[in-house]
């Protein structure tokens with residue numbers, strides 16, 4: 001019973017040392033609900049992982065934004081899951097739509113990455129989501145099912161997996177999914193897990209929403225029964241990220 005609310009801040013390719021320090025100071029000074037109410041994960045670019053980890057309050061966690069599909073070696077520019085373990089980074093975001101579309105990451109490649117990271121003990125936020133064209137042609141759930149299947153086929157334990165539903169049309173556009181739209185897909189995705197993995201995994205796996213979440217729209221989204229948290233881009237660089245973290249209390253008061 002009870003999927004703990006999770007709020008991730010995906011900083012994407014943003015920040016300077018000065019900005020990182022400023023954001024972390026704001027986070028560290030904030031009063032937020034306790035760790036048993038909300039799990040907060042901050043995901044800076046690779047180069048700032050160690051800095052953020054060294055400065056960040058201990059009740060918040062750090063995630064990388066990607067990692068290589070296997071162990072390290074002659075893979076110029078890549079970072080291995082082993083390196084994340086070595087740095088004490090417990091989480092990684094995989095399969096973000098920006099990597100799928102701009103860097104041609106396929107469903108199979110993302111599935112392989114998820115399986116490998118988990119095998120090394122790194123927890124995974126795995127992203128799925130449809131484009132506007134796919135939504136308009138009524139293939140949203142089909143797309144998400146295929147993306148999720150590529151992960152499901154490669155893993156046997158979902159304990160350390162969080163699914164992030166991030167409709168591509170909502171990312172960075174200011175065009176957030178309505179609470180009803182988000183709930184509909186989260187509910188269908190949970191049903192997919194029930195039918196294709198197990199009822200237990202469907203019940204316990206957190207499905208978080210991402211795409212233009214901000215301090216104003218987070219509460220209504222958080223109130224939806226199958227929305228278990230957020231993956232936040234732009235607003236995670238701003239003080240309103242704290243309001244998004246606090247929206248976890250909507251669940252507790254429900």
Ligand SMILES: O=C(CO)COP(=O)(O)O
Nearest residue numbers: 010171172211212233234
């Ligand atoms: O891609 C996202 C989080 O991973 C969402 O980005 P925005 O919140 O900027 O729309």
